Amino acid sequence: MNSRIKYTGIFLAILLLGLIISCSESSDSGETTSNAGGSGSNCPTKTCGDFSSRAAAQATYDSNKSCYKNLDSDSDGIACENLK
Structure with a gap:
C-alpha cells in the first residue's frame, strides 16, 4: 500500500512538471508584437x-x-x- 502511494505521488509530480513546462512554452510563443515582421514574430515595430x-x-x-x-x-x- 505504501509503495502505491509513493508511485502515485511520483506520477502526479511528473504530470505537474509536464503541465508547468507546457504552459511556460505556450506563453512564450504567444507573446508577440504586431509589426511588418509578420504575426507570430517577436520583432519590435520600427x-x-x-x-x-x-x-x-x-x-x-x-x-x-x-x-x-x-x-x-x-x-x-x-x-x-x-x-x-
Whole structure:
C-alpha cells in the first residue's frame, strides 16, 4: 500500500512538471508584437520615422534583416533610403 502511494505521488509530480513546462512554452510563443515582421514574430515595430539618420536605420536593419525588412521597402539591401 505504501509503495502505491509513493508511485502515485511520483506520477502526479511528473504530470505537474509536464503541465508547468507546457504552459511556460505556450506563453512564450504567444507573446508577440504586431509589426511588418509578420504575426507570430517577436520583432519590435520600427519604421523609418523612428530613426534620425539612414546609418542608424541601416545598422538596425543589418542586425536582423528578416525582422526589420519593412525598413527596406524596395528590397535592395539599403534601409530607409529617404533619410540622409
